[in-house]
Amino acid sequence: MVDKAKCTVYSGxxxxxxxxxxxxAEKWGMTEVNFSYEGHTPExxxxxxxxxxxxxxxxxxxxxxxxxxxxxxxxxxxxxxxVLQSIFHMVNSGYQIFxxxxxxxxxxxxxxxxxxxELAKLFNRPVSVYDQGKKQWxxxxxxxxxxxxxxxxxxTFAGSGTRNLNDEGRKAIEQLFIDSFGKIEDSAQ
Numbered sequence: 084m085v086d087k088a089k090c091t092v093y094s095g096x097x098x099x100x101x102x103x104x105x106x107x108a109e110k111w112g113m114t115e116v117n118f119s120y121e122g123h124t125p126e127x128x129x130x131x132x133x134x135x136x137x138x139x140x141x142x143x144x145x146x147x148x149x150x151x152x153x154x155x156x157x158x159x160x161x162x163x164x165x166v167l168q169s170i171f172h173m174v175n176s177g178y179q180i181f182x183x184x185x186x187x188x189x190x191x192x193x194x195x196x197x198x199x200x201e202l203a204k205l206f207n208r209p210v211s212v213y214d215q216g217k218k219q220w221x222x223x224x225x226x227x228x229x230x231x232x233x234x235x236x237x238x239t240f241a242g243s244g245t246r247n248l249n250d251e252g253r254k255a256i257e258q259l260f261i262d263s264f265g266k267i268e269d270s271a272q
Contacts, residue, residue, distance in 0.1 A: 085238055087111050087264045093118070093176040093241045095169060096125030100183040100196075100244025103253055105129060107260045108242075110267060118172045120165055134169060142171025167198050170243065174202040177241030180210040181259065183252045184245045186221060186228055199243040209236070213255040215245070220255065235263035 092108040094101040096117030105127040108115040117125050120134045174180055180203035184196040192200045192212055203210035204223055211222040211233040222231035245252070 085236060085263070087113055089238045090114065090235065091116060091177075091239050093173045093239065094127075094243065095119065095123075095173060096127035096129070096131065097246060098126045099246035099248035100252060100256065101242060102126040103248060103256050104181070104242025104244075107256055111260055111264055116176070118169045118176075120169055123165070123169070132172075134172060138172070139165060139168040142168035142175070166195050170195065170198050171202060173241040173243060174199050174206065174208065177239045178208060178237040179235065179240040180208050180243070181213075181233070181235075181240060181256075182210070182243045183213045183215060183248060183256060185216050186212055186214045190228065194245065196244050199241065203241075209233075213244075213252060213259075215249050215252045218251050218255075220259075232262065233259065235259065 090108070091114040092104055093116050094104050096102060096105055096119065105115045105117065109129070114130070115127070116130045116132060117127055118134055119125050119131050120139060125131065180199060182192060182196045182200055185193040187193055191197045200210055200212060209222070211220055211231060212228070213220050220231050220233055221228040222233055242256070
């Protein structure tokens with residue numbers, strides 16, 4: 084079992100899943116780091132790293148390549164580019180990736196969350212997604228999503244996901260922390 088006191092969760096601190104990952108990290112006494120950029124206002128302002136234009140460039144990618152990998156077209160390219168660039172920093176910093184959202188029929192994940200998942204696959208990182216529609220965790224193994232009950236197994240991990248987090252998604256994030264580190268009252272011992 085990983086020592087929770089040595090764990091760091093990387094996120095964007097946005098409303099919904101990302102804020103909930105941060106709340107859970109705080110409850111379990113972990114370090115939380117949130118990446119942001121000029122014009123981006125995270126819900127959680129804990130340990131915010133404001134990415135400069137130069138920092139954002141490190142996570143730059145061709146929008147054509149992103150569209151191809153995500154199997155969709157982006158229309159607000161300038162705005163979405165900064166989002167995708169900041170997601171790069173989250174995934175690049177956390178070894179294991181957790182996301183909450185919806186797995187689509189084409190095996191991608193809906194919205195910007197999908198970029199975190201695709202980068203995790205590209206970087207060959209362990210990645211798990213809680214699908215709010217199916218009410219189940221899935222882990223990417225052998226080039227397919229497989230039902231799973233993942234655990235936080237590394238000292239660095241990224242938490243990403245939908246802004247439209249439902250009650251089941253919130254419970255799934257909390258249960259991930261409980262399964263990985265025990266209940267709060269147990270973890271204090």
